[in-house]
Amino acid sequence: MRLKDRVAIVTGGGSGLGAGIAQRFAAEGAAVVCADINEANAEAVASGIAAGPTEAIAVGMDVTKYDDAVRLTAETVRQFGQVDIIVNSAGIANHMPFLEAKPEDFQRIMRINLEGTLYCAQQAAREMVKRGYGRVINIASIAGLRAGIGRTGYGTSKAAVIGLTRQMALELGPLGVTANAIGPGPVETPLTAVAHSDVTREAYLDLIPLKRYGEIEEMADAAAFLAGEQAGYVNGQILYVDGGYTAIGIARE
Numbered sequence: 001m002r003l004k005d006r007v008a009i010v011t012g013g014g015s016g017l018g019a020g021i022a023q024r025f026a027a028e029g030a031a032v033v034c035a036d037i038n039e040a041n042a043e044a045v046a047s048g049i050a051a052g053p054t055e056a057i058a059v060g061m062d063v064t065k066y067d068d069a070v071r072l073t074a075e076t077v078r079q080f081g082q083v084d085i086i087v088n089s090a091g092i093a094n095h096m097p098f099l100e101a102k103p104e105d106f107q108r109i110m111r112i113n114l115e116g117t118l119y120c121a122q123q124a125a126r127e128m129v130k131r132g133y134g135r136v137i138n139i140a141s142i143a144g145l146r147a148g149i150g151r152t153g154y155g156t157s158k159a160a161v162i163g164l165t166r167q168m169a170l171e172l173g174p175l176g177v178t179a180n181a182i183g184p185g186p187v188e189t190p191l192t193a194v195a196h197s198d199v200t201r202e203a204y205l206d207l208i209p210l211k212r213y214g215e216i217e218e219m220a221d222a223a224a225f226l227a228g229e230q231a232g233y234v235n236g237q238i239l240y241v242d243g244g245y246t247a248i249g250i251a252r253e
């Protein structure tokens with residue numbers, strides 16, 4: 001029970017990686033707040049958790065709305081008295097080749113993936129610093145480190161999340177709050193069901209030394225580590241959980 005008596009917010013907690021991380025945190029003893037724009041999904045995950053020994057609530061909210069980020073932290077404190085951990089998993093992907101990028105599409109993905117992370121983490125961190133303890137975990141991506149066809153919006157937003165994570169690590173560290181990111185490789189979720197074509201899937205299997213997609217549970221393992229006491233001296237790091245994808249260059253002879 002690595003997270004006993006901890007209170008965790010997980011944005012994007014209604015689906016995919018966020019749902020898996022919320023469930024893992026609950027299994028590790030944390031009270032969990034599942035925040036998602038899809039309130040029905042967040043409710044389903046939270047009530048599944050609350051049927052077990054740990055407490056969970058759902059908050060319907062849009063991470064791009066500053067007032068919603070304020071309400072998310074306020075609701076968490078009202079319900080559980082504190083915020084110890086926030087995982088920023090809410091995100092979208094889209095296909096955006098550089099020469100075809102449209103302002104509205106670029107702005108939308110930056111607002112959700114980057115601004116949403118900033119607002120939600122900022123509100124939670126303001127609460128964490130009052131108690132001198134906290135963990136911010138941002139879900140970045142391998143696409144934030146390596147370029148990919150059509151990733152002009154997505155990859156750029158995730159590279160910015162990596163930069164933001166380092167910024168938070170610098171400014172929050174002295175106040176007792178660490179900030180790290182996970183850089184997942186491809187994982188089967190509703191997001192990749194739409195975003196990954198057959199060609200993309202084939203390319204990934206070719207490029208990933210472990211020759212498979214990652215599992216939601218493997219991302220939850222990394223999140224539980226970063227959220228726990230054992231990661232107390234880990235700050236400003238990007239933990240790529242990607243089967244070796246970002247480690248390699250030439251892979252054929």
Ligand SMILES: NC(=O)c1ccc[n+]([C@@H]2O[C@H](COP(=O)([O-])OP(=O)(O)OC[C@H]3O[C@@H](n4cnc5c(N)ncnc54)[C@H](O)[C@@H]3O)[C@@H](O)[C@H]2O)c1
Nearest residue numbers: 012015016017036037062063090091141184186187189191
């Ligand atoms: N699945 C992968 O292969 C993969 C790889 C690398 C990074 N990621 C990142 O992991 C995170 C989770 O992705 P996933 O694969 O679980 O996708 P997902 O679509 O299953 O989950 C994303 C969740 O975010 C929510 N969301 C979207 N916009 C929102 C908003 N404005 N406000 C609040 N909630 C909002 C969605 O409703 C959804 O429940 C994303 O940031 C994604 O970029 C995923």
